[in-house]
Amino acid sequence: MKRFVGFVRKEFYHIFRDKRSLFILFGMPIAQILLFGFAITNEINNVNIAILDQANDVTSKEIINKIAASKHFSIVDIIQKESSIESIFKKGKVKAVLQFENNFGNNLIKEKQANVQVLTDATDPNMANTISNYISAILKKYQQELNKNTTIDYQIVPQSRMVYNAELKSVYMFVPGVMTVILMLVSAMMTSISITREKEQGTMEILLVSPLKPFQVIIGKVFPYIFLSVINAIVIVLLSIFVFNVPVNGSLFLLGIESVLFIITSLALGILISTISATQQTAMMISLMGLMLPTILLSGFIFPISSMPLPLQVISNIIPAKWFIIIVKGIMLKGIGIGFIFKETAILVLMTLLFIGISVKKYKIRLE
Amino acid sequence: MGISVSNITKSYGKVTALSDISFDVKPGELFGLIGPDGAGKTTLFRILTTLLIADKGQATVAGYDVLKEYKSIRNSVGYMPGRFSLYQDLTVEENLNFFATIFGTTIEENYDLVKDIYVQIEPFKTRRAGKLSGGMKQKLALSCALIHKPKVLFLDEPTTGVDPVSRKEFWEMLKRLQKKDITILVSTPYMDEAALCDRIALIQDGKILQIDTPNAIVSHFPKPLYNISANDMYGLIESLTNYKHTYSIFPFGEFVHYTDKRDTMDIERLKTYLESQNLTDIHIEKTQPTIEDTFMELAK
Incomplete structure (x- = not known):
């Protein structure tokens, strides 16, 4: 346990000393939610x-x-x-x-x-x-x-x-979307980068030749980001409530639990990415192209899934963000309880277990 | 309880990094792996530190098998990779503290072990590791590799890129560590450092050329060796290359190390030959071979 605490302390040092990343980490959610909020406002005048x-x-x-x-x-x-x-x-x-x-x-x-x-x-x-x-x-x-x-x-x-756009079917619901994108980005990209950085700097070599167990390294890596992502989620919800008067009709507690679940899903994805990429750059590219784009485009955040061609609709099912957006919309806007989003929650749990399973299996206890 | 390596072979695709390597390091020994870049030293280190799996052969470190008992090895060895591999954004003290913690110990507990080294960098303990000079980085890395009192210490080219003064200090430290019953396997491309080891293995292209004490290796040099100098180094090398009795020539600082094909050679006749090649200030004298000479001879 002491080893684990020592490891987590080290991770926090990394995070808090990298001022630029820290700024992006906390500045981005605020900037995005404000931008989306004001640009996609439902008020019209003159x-x-x-x-x-x-x-x-x-x-x-x-x-x-x-x-x-x-x-x-x-x-x-x-x-x-x-x-x-x-x-x-x-x-x-x-x-x-x-x-x-x-x-x-x-x-x-x-x-x-x-x-x-x-x-x-x-x-x-x-x-x-x-x-x-x-x-x-x-x-x-x-x-x-x-x-x-x-x-x-x-x-x-x-x-x-x-x-000019006759088949328009749904309205933007930017808060769930932005929240999903931010959590995905912070959790998945930051973890994958932080693990690959150890590989790139050669410190992974020393960590491997130490009594630290693989799961200690992985949990130690993701732990700080759970913490940071939860803060981000809170900031986003507060901003949307107080700046944009988005209602939270359902239970805040349930919203919190579901958010933590999604954060863990994203972290698991981040770990998975780090096991297949050798450099920080690869990890970043995979996170951006492989996660961000589908999250934005295929999750129903911007484009309604029902108006997508069938193959894309099928693909959208494997995007974790899709399910989380349904959950968040349900809780915040419709005020529904766990009974109505049980299926979506179960899907996220299964995905998380799958990602973690693959990561543990693919985690290299040696260099090659 | 030291290190035992038998018939280790490792290749990356078509490139053979190590072929059929065998040697033993006795407990408490300071053993040097001497060879140029690309000889396979780092691969061997990674196999012994359980980071890579050999294609063939067995090895034990501190009595543990590198394959089956890799966890025990990871608990009981210190490893300093060739590349500086500490956290650059952590301070000197935080780095040391971190490595102490993950090995389940504290700086205080093993302070006497790292004291000699750490006192030299302690004045900079609040400085980020990335901002240290090359020599100080190596001292910190050594401290971090030592803080858990390892039984075996692996140092992969610890002095590469370090200034001569720091290099000397570094080797003095290794000598002191050896007295504390730590087995040390160190690799270096610098032949002058080889003389400081108890025993050395000369390694090239994944093969071990010779294993012995530095003195014995030198004494095995097969031929009398001569130091030759002249006013024009380039002309001297060229003239000797064209000399029909030349067995080997090897530039060595301001001299050329020369061996002759014949069993006995006449210094005066060689001098006459060189003078006929328009060289002046010619000095020829017999000299003691170094490890470098032996290496060049074996690597031929």
């Missing part, structure tokens, strides 16, 4: 839109006034014919076009139903989605006001259409 009012009656005018009055939109153009829609989008002047059908007001009164088309520029999918939701909300509110004084159920039906 978005330029255009109106194509084919009805040109009292009702449509009223709705247009309501929209113009909201702080979210500013109407910059009134267009006359449908064919101008495309060109106005292409110019990039507006993010959305609101199109009222012919006889909008009449339809609403006679047929009790009228249609509005909301066309959004989905080159920025997140924005498009938000705009569409905001406009629907305004229409709904107007509809409620209409229906308040009468027994007749008038309905305004907004028909949202995304242009």
Whole structure:
């Protein structure tokens, strides 16, 4: 035990003396969460839109006034014919076009139903989605006001259409994603680098010719990073709660336990990488290309898995991050308990055991 | 209880690093492996320190088999690799402390063993190991290899890249350590250091050329050896190379070491020959062969 403590103390010396890495270690999560948070905010303000009012009656005018009055939109153009829609989008002047059908007001009164088309520029999918939701909300509110004084159920039906990216299906949930990426990066990359550094500097040679057992070396290596990663996870959750008001609907305790599980999964991956790479550079490349990219691209963090081609969907199952993102989304946003994420948790546990098993088997007690 | 090596063979792919090496190191002996770079010294060290597995042959260190009882060996030997292998970002004291701890001991417990060496670097104990000079690094590495009171000490080229004064000090330390019943296997490419060992093995291309005490090795030199000097070193070497009775020539500092093919040779006639080659200030005298001469002769 004393040997182990001595080893861990040495690891902390390494970490705290490498000021640059330490800065990245703690600066990166904060920078990333702030960047993602502010760049991918769900708030929209003064978005330029255009109106194509084919009805040109009292009702449509009223709705247009309501929209113009909201702080979210500013109407910059009134267009006359449908064919101008495309060109106005292409110019990039507006993010959305609101199109009222012919006889909008009449339809609403006679047929009790009228249609509005909301066309959004989905080159920025997140924005498009938000705009569409905001406009629907305004229409709904107007509809409620209409229906308040009468027994007749008038309905305004907004028909949202995304242009340029029609299959957009999900919204970004950046907090779970960023958390996953950071934990993966810190845990896997840092451990693999720190183990390969011993090989590169030749100190592994002395460590091997010592009574230290392989598991003591490995646990000693990962122990400090569990500690650092937990701190990172806490920082990320605190930032998302207090800066971005992301709710934590589920149990914080469960979130903590699941995070530690994922950290251990990533550390196990880091050890695995270090057993197959001889230099720090190789370890870094494998971590970046082999872990970071799939974690960002295939985990559902940025691109929804359901819209991926089938082979990629299959591959995404072996990405630990995918399961962790489902867990974090579930706990933070849906507020679900362990019962609903049992499968995902079990998968992560199995993956961790597998990685550790392979690492122990591949760990070299000699030099070759 | 020292080291016993029998018929060790090791190759990396097609390159044979060691072929059929056998020797014994007695307990408490200071044994030198002398040979040029690439002779296989480091491979042998790694096999004996259980870091590599030999293709063929057996070896025991401190009575333990290198293959089956590798854990016991790792507990009871000190190893100083050829490359400086301490933690550069840890201070002198932290390094020593770390190695003491992982061997389950403390600096205080074995302080008397490393005292002679450690006092010299103690003034710098708060300095990072990476910022030490070459000589001090080696002293620290030796301290770290010694702190757990090993039975056998492996030093792979400990003085390579170290200044002459530190080298001398380093060997004096080894002599003192030997008196504390530590078996020492040391390798070096410097022939002058070989004379300081109890016994040496001359090794080249993975083969042992000869094993004996330094004196015996020198006395086995087969021919009378002459020191020759002249005003023009280059011209001298060229003239001797073209001399028909030349058996071997070997530049040695300001002299050329020369042996003759004949059993008896006439110094005056050689001098006349050299003078005919437009050389002046010619001195020829008989000299004692060194280990280097023996090595060059055996390596022929």
